[in-house]
Amino acid sequence: MKKIIAMLLLCVMVLPLAVSCGKDSGKEALTTDTETASDTAVAPEEEDPLIDDIEEHVEILAEENKFKGKSFTWIGNGYQAPEKEEEIGDVQSDALYFRQRDIEELFEIDWSNYIPEDLEDKGMDPIAEAVKQDVLAGSGAYDAGYGMSFTCTALIASNSLLDMSEFETMDLDMPWWTQSLRDTYSMAGALYLVNGPILTCHYQDAASVVYNKVVAEDYGIDGLYDIVRSGEWTFDKMFEIASLVPENGNGSGAYRYGDPDAVSMLIAQGVTITKFDEEGKPYLEDNIDKTIVDIADEYCRIFGDDTQTVNTKGSYSGSNYENFEEKYGYESYEEMFADDKILFLFIPTDEAAWLRIHEVQFGILPMPKASTAQEDYISYATPVSAFDVFTPKSTKDAEVTDVILEAMAALGYKYFKPVFYDTMLKSRMVYDYESKDMIDIIFNTKRHDMINMFDEGTSINGPGSVVRLLNGAVTENSQGLTSRFFIQSKVVNGNIREILANLEADRNR
Numbered sequence: 001m002k003k004i005i006a007m008l009l010l011c012v013m014v015l016p017l018a019v020s021c022g023k024d025s026g027k028e029a030l031t032t033d034t035e036t037a038s039d040t041a042v043a044p045e046e047e048d049p050l051i052d053d054i055e056e057h058v059e060i061l062a063e064e065n066k067f068k069g070k071s072f073t074w075i076g077n078g079y080q081a082p083e084k085e086e087e088i089g090d091v092q093s094d095a096l097y098f099r100q101r102d103i104e105e106l107f108e109i110d111w112s113n114y115i116p117e118d119l120e121d122k123g124m125d126p127i128a129e130a131v132k133q134d135v136l137a138g139s140g141a142y143d144a145g146y147g148m149s150f151t152c153t154a155l156i157a158s159n160s161l162l163d164m165s166e167f168e169t170m171d172l173d174m175p176w177w178t179q180s181l182r183d184t185y186s187m188a189g190a191l192y193l194v195n196g197p198i199l200t201c202h203y204q205d206a207a208s209v210v211y212n213k214v215v216a217e218d219y220g221i222d223g224l225y226d227i228v229r230s231g232e233w234t235f236d237k238m239f240e241i242a243s244l245v246p247e248n249g250n251g252s253g254a255y256r257y258g259d260p261d262a263v264s265m266l267i268a269q270g271v272t273i274t275k276f277d278e279e280g281k282p283y284l285e286d287n288i289d290k291t292i293v294d295i296a297d298e299y300c301r302i303f304g305d306d307t308q309t310v311n312t313k314g315s316y317s318g319s320n321y322e323n324f325e326e327k328y329g330y331e332s333y334e335e336m337f338a339d340d341k342i343l344f345l346f347i348p349t350d351e352a353a354w355l356r357i358h359e360v361q362f363g364i365l366p367m368p369k370a371s372t373a374q375e376d377y378i379s380y381a382t383p384v385s386a387f388d389v390f391t392p393k394s395t396k397d398a399e400v401t402d403v404i405l406e407a408m409a410a411l412g413y414k415y416f417k418p419v420f421y422d423t424m425l426k427s428r429m430v431y432d433y434e435s436k437d438m439i440d441i442i443f444n445t446k447r448h449d450m451i452n453m454f455d456e457g458t459s460i461n462g463p464g465s466v467v468r469l470l471n472g473a474v475t476e477n478s479q480g481l482t483s484r485f486f487i488q489s490k491v492v493n494g495n496i497r498e499i500l501a502n503l504e505a506d507r508n509r
Helices: 002-014 050-064 091-107 126-137 152-157 213-218 224-229 235-242 262-268 290-303 324-328 333-338 349-357 398-428 433-444 465-475 481-507
Strands: 070-075 109-114 144-148 207-212 255-258 342-348 362-365 387-390
Touching (some): 050 091, 050 398, 070 398, 091 109, 091 398, 126 144, 126 152, 144 398, 152 387, 152 481, 207 349, 213 342, 224 433, 262 290, 262 465, 290 465, 290 481, 333 342, 342 349, 349 362, 349 398, 349 433, 362 433, 398 433
Parallel strands (some): 070 109, 255 342
Antiparallel strands (some): 144 387, 207 342, 207 362
């Protein structure tokens, strides 16, 4: 995450405008409209009418809630506002600082930030450990905080969090909260985690596809933005377009694809990994959806083919770099893409910053649809940089925390969206006006899935066996997926049942 923020800030400061030119391949273009890599001008941003509503909403909240010097402590891992006496020196710090200043002044509250000691060498998540200890002691040291999505599972499992669906002030129907929270994050009606513009990373973590404009020009590929706008940007269409790039048997030419991610591709086609029963309890189906099996069988022939796809095999992971340099002569997918060796690269939107500051000529596209019959493009809110907000049971005053979190989310939209979305993501990280439209499509249809929260139980070590299994089935070997998924789903469902049982026992005390 720190690397991502650094890239974003560097992107704002450097603003490289160099232009690369593709070679004339003489091949007929797929469509006739043009997309020039030299179009680097930034269109003026329209004023957001929601800002006036936000300011009025927060003012009304503040008129009704004066906390007269009460304290509020926000725990996180380093992306808080700077101390008041520190000099404000960059756009991220400014945005965080102004939000905190507004809340302190409007609500008459004493806000402090806490960054726990790093426990990585002990294999523990410092935020989870600090909050669990605080809840056990009942000391009320932290009122709210945030952590990586899959690490927050440990806090849920240990009964350390309040059910925020019972908060009366937080209005999850407002655009400063993720709109799908009740559908994708509820656990038997309870809501222990929330997200949205309350955190800067809300504007960084959606799955997307970038295409290399030099490679596209070499092979007469054009009009991709119009294909997206027409609703015809499907996986079949992507495969059709990519087939204009010859198979790369000896590795000297360009590859069609790089770093395919199975979960992102499945969710893009309307597949839901985590299901919910009639009581709202999450679970995985024992028998894998036939749609997933069919997709894996079809895509493995494409993404598992070394002549089409840049792929490191043997790990059942879409992001494994082991032996990558030995195999391809580059340190990463991004470096290969930057050297015009990949046409389509699957990345989280935040990685576009690296491409931009390295002067790569690229365009950004949403994940393709399953078919033209699918109404919307769907972008997975990837766990790579996704954080969630929680409220510890030991919070000193839940009603105060409820109000402050609502104000944080609303003012987060006011201060973070112009900086991280309108300026950094939509203007500074792309080369053309069309990519700005694509980013709107991507973020307007962002969807979460709880699979990464349960895949390894309460492990803090990242995506677990089901995610690795699905990635491997799409990029390495799809045979036996049904039986392998059956075994892994039993493990995950056991994790879920244990967590739900602990929560139920706690409620009945």
